[in-house]
Amino acid sequence: MAPACRVFPASELEAQVQVTGDGRLRKGGRIDLSACELFSMVQYECQIDRPDISDSPVRCWPVQRWFRRCQDKKGSFMVETTAWEGSKAKNEADGSGGDAS
Template sequence: MSPPCVAFPASELPLHVQADVKGKKRKLDGGGNVDLSQCDLKELTQYRCFVDDPALPGSPVRCWAVNRFFRQCRDKKGVFMVETSAWEGLND
């Protein structure tokens, strides 16, 4: 069974990323905290699609692009990814 998923506001992401999935503080070379803005930004485009009328054969399928953003960071254990879609642009 996977661990429970904790919901929190996007503005708190920099605080939550300081701990790993087990709740232990991430250790960085030279100490300090993880700075999400310094991690590499990655983008993934997914598509959300709907069939106009599923009961009608040949009904059109309409799709919309959904862009998701991730930050690729590094701690002493290696590389980890954090989804930052809701966080990106909050500090502009």
């Protein structure tokens, strides 16, 4: 069974990444999420038009997902940043820079 995932808004990702899965503060200093290596992956979301008909068309749409590979004293770890990347780009486009102040 997979471990439970913590759920929080994208705006809290930079703070959440400072803590390990078991709730301990990461060793090696503050993690700068925007400095971590960026990766992407395309997955597909598909729907069957009429599931009750055997030869019904299947329609699929690409879903772009983004990840960052960061480093702490224990090694590297991956963080999905899809929503965070989108909110970061929106803040940069509207000139707010992501600052809540």
